[in-house]
Amino acid sequence: MDRAVITPASAPLRGIIHIPGDKSVLHRRAVLSLFTRNSIRIGNFGSGDDCSTTLRCMERLGKDVVRQGRDVIISGQAHFASGNLDCGNSGTTARLLMGILAGREGEWILTGDESLSRRPMERVAIPLRKMGARIELTDRHLPARIVGTRLKSVEYDSEIASAQLKSAVLLAGLAAEGITRFREPVSTRDHTERLLGLSPDAAGWITLDPTRIHIDESGLSAFVPADISSAAFWIASAIAIPDSELTLPAVLMNPRRSAYIDVLRRASANIVIEDEHESGTEPAATLKVSGSKLAAFRIHGGLAAQCIDEIPVLAVLAALARGRSEFHDVQELRVKESDRFRLITENLRLMGAKIERNKDSFFIDGGTRLHGAEIETGKDHRIAMTFAAAGLAATGSTVINEPSCVSISYPGFWDDMKRIAPGSVLLEC
Ligand code: S3P
Numbered sequence: 001m002d003r004a005v006i007t008p009a010s011a012p013l014r015g016i017i018h019i020p021g022d023k024s025v026l027h028r029r030a031v032l033s034l035f036t037r038n039s040i041r042i043g044n045f046g047s048g049d050d051c052s053t054t055l056r057c058m059e060r061l062g063k064d065v066v067r068q069g070r071d072v073i074i075s076g077q078a079h080f081a082s083g084n085l086d087c088g089n090s091g092t093t094a095r096l097l098m099g100i101l102a103g104r105e106g107e108w109i110l111t112g113d114e115s116l117s118r119r120p121m122e123r124v125a126i127p128l129r130k131m132g133a134r135i136e137l138t139d140r141h142l143p144a145r146i147v148g149t150r151l152k153s154v155e156y157d158s159e160i161a162s163a164q165l166k167s168a169v170l171l172a173g174l175a176a177e178g179i180t181r182f183r184e185p186v187s188t189r190d191h192t193e194r195l196l197g198l199s200p201d202a203a204g205w206i207t208l209d210p211t212r213i214h215i216d217e218s219g220l221s222a223f224v225p226a227d228i229s230s231a232a233f234w235i236a237s238a239i240a241i242p243d244s245e246l247t248l249p250a251v252l253m254n255p256r257r258s259a260y261i262d263v264l265r266r267a268s269a270n271i272v273i274e275d276e277h278e279s280g281t282e283p284a285a286t287l288k289v290s291g292s293k294l295a296a297f298r299i300h301g302g303l304a305a306q307c308i309d310e311i312p313v314l315a316v317l318a319a320l321a322r323g324r325s326e327f328h329d330v331q332e333l334r335v336k337e338s339d340r341f342r343l344i345t346e347n348l349r350l351m352g353a354k355i356e357r358n359k360d361s362f363f364i365d366g367g368t369r370l371h372g373a374e375i376e377t378g379k380d381h382r383i384a385m386t387f388a389a390a391g392l393a394a395t396g397s398t399v400i401n402e403p404s405c406v407s408i409s410y411p412g413f414w415d416d417m418k419r420i421a422p423g424s425v426l427l428e429c
Pocket residue numbers: 023024025027091092161162163164165167189308309332
């Protein structure tokens with residue numbers, strides 16, 4: 001597939017979309033399987049490339065992995081054999097593994113693809129080294145050489161809002177001597193803490209005593225709710241196209257992940273939340289979304305961290321909303337799978353949006369009729385899906401180059417789009 005050509009939706013979007021399990025939850029369930037010899041069955045695994053990468057690493061570390069339909073069964077005793085672990089495009093795989101392997105016996109080289117090899121790793125190596133870890137990076141990036149060693153605990157007050165960094169330290173803490181304490185500048189996703197039964201105290205410190213940790217194995221095995229970051233594209237499309245009505249069953253509604261929904265509801269989006277329930281350690285609900293006229297909104301601070309993966313598609317909605325929307329504290333966008341700060345603002349400009357930007361913020365004057373353009377995706381899955389959603393609501397044709405990159409998180413995306421917006425997607429080789 002060389003390019004996808006998107007033309008405006010010719011009718012309101014209607015139907016039900018079942019989305020694969022949440023990527024962040026899946027990675028954590030899979031890596032925590034290393035700490036048990038009991039078999040775990042992860043429901044709604046899906047077939048995204050990033051999660052397959054984590055599964056391949058689990059196999060290299062001795063686990064047996066079997067796929068059964070949309071479930072994955074992971075069993076057997078991990079042996080942590082030394083060797084190379086290819087983390088592909090997946091930052092979560094690399095950073096979580098750095099934390100886990102630092103305190104095991106052995107020696108590993110972690111590598112990644114071109115995009116992952118550009119992403120910052122020193123931020124994770126710094127606290128791990130304070131714990132005694134032996135981690136050599138290549139000019140602060142992958143490849144990383146990890147020589148497992150005995151770790152001591154750390155008290156780390158992080159200046160960076162990153163759930164991957166936090167998880168790496170907590171996972172290293174499982175093998176460390178003593179009590180590890182970690183605090184983050186704003187609250188980020190807490191899937192690791194939920195699986196380890198941890199929560200922050202009033203001052204924000206998370207305290208991990210490895211002698212008292214109980215990994216919730218029934219939690220590891222539960223059905224994984226639909227990825228809210230993938231649902232985000234359909235929620236945006238349904239809002240943007242008048243008279244649409246989409247139903248998204250069993251979507252992850254962890255309060256540290258659902259900021260996107262909160263922002264949109266406050267901006268007058270019609271999103272109905274039904275059938276709220278728990279699935280293992282995570283809350284979920286069915287979302288019913290319909291066409292809405294949005295007011296402008298403001299993202300900043302902790303809110304920016306909690307919807308960091310949804311900001312690309314929020315920017316598209318801001319361009320359609322009434323008034324000036326503001327995106328502050330979004331500098332982390334620059335170190336994602338691509339420089340999303342640049343690609344969001346430049347691609348939206350190409351589509352006719354009015355955007356101003358400075359170092360850490362951008363501003364969008366909404367109410368624009370977007371028009372089709374040739375989109376630079378940087379092979380970034382979320383940029384490709386964001387601008388495909390924008391294309392449904394724009395005039396003319398929108399060209400998405402390298403559309404197969406959606407397989408990182410949502411391989412069925414183009415099929416779902418063909419079903420929900422018939423005639424609007426043409427995949428060209
Ligand atoms: C993730 C954390 C976030 C997010 C990424 C997944 C995770 O990254 O952008 O897509 O699963 O922990 P950072 O931890 O780098 O902020």
